[in-house]
C-alpha cells in the first residue's frame with residue numbers, strides 16, 4: 241500500500257516537472273510568435289527610413305551639382321569678358337581708361353579665383369554626400385537581404401511553432417489530468433509570480449529554487465514521498481532529488 245502511494249506521488253511530481261517543461265516551451269514559442277513580427281516591423285521601418293535618407297541625399301546632390309554648374313558657367317563668362325578686355329586694352333591709349341580697364345580685369349580675375357575656390361569646396365561637398373549615399377545604399381541592401389531572410393525564417397518557424405504548440409497543448413492536458421487540482425492551481429499561482437523554475441529539487445536538504453535549507457522535519461516528510469510539499473522559504477513546489485535519477489526528470493516531457 242505504501243508503495244502505491246509513493247508511486248502515485250512520484251507520478252504526480254513527474255507530471256509537474258513535465259508540465260513545467262511544457263509551459264516553458266509554450267512560453268518561449270509564444271514569445272517568438274509575438275516578437276518575430278515586431279522585430280520584422282522594426283527592420284522594415286528602418287528600411288523605409290533609409291529609403292527616405294537616400295531620396296533626400298539624391299536631392300541634395302542634384303542641388304550641389306547645380307551649384308557647381310552655375311559656378312562653372314560664371315567662370316566661363318568672366319573668362320570671356322577678361323579675354324575681350326585684354327584685347328581692347330591693346331587698343332586703348334588713354335592712360336585713365338587703360339587703368340580703369342586693368343582694374344576691371346583684376347576684379348574679374350579675383351572674382352574667378354573666389355569662384356574656383358568655391359567650386360573646390362562644392363565638389364568636396366558633393367564627394368562627401370556621394371560617399372554617405374553609397375554607405376546608406378549599402379546598408380539598405382544589406383538590411384533588405386536580412387529582412388527577406390528573416391521573413392523566410394519566421395514563416396518556417398511560425399509553421400513549426402504552431403504545430404509544436406498543438407502537440408504541447410495536448411501533452412499539457414495529459415500532464416494536468418494526473419496532477420490533483422489544488423496542486424495544479426498552486427503550480428499556476430506560483431508560476432505566475434515567481435521566477436522559473438517553480439518545481440525544484442531538494443538536494444542535501446537544500447531547496448534548489450532559493451538555495452536555502454529546508455527544516456529537517458519538512459525534509460523527512462519530503463523523503464517519505466506521501467504529499468507534495470512547498471519550500472517554506474520560497475514557496476516553490478519541491479521534490480527530493482533522491483527519488484529520481486537526474487535523467488529521469490529530464491526526459492519526462494520529450
Ligand SMILES: [Zn+2]
Pocket residue numbers: 447448449450451452471472473474475476
Ligand atoms: Zn526554496
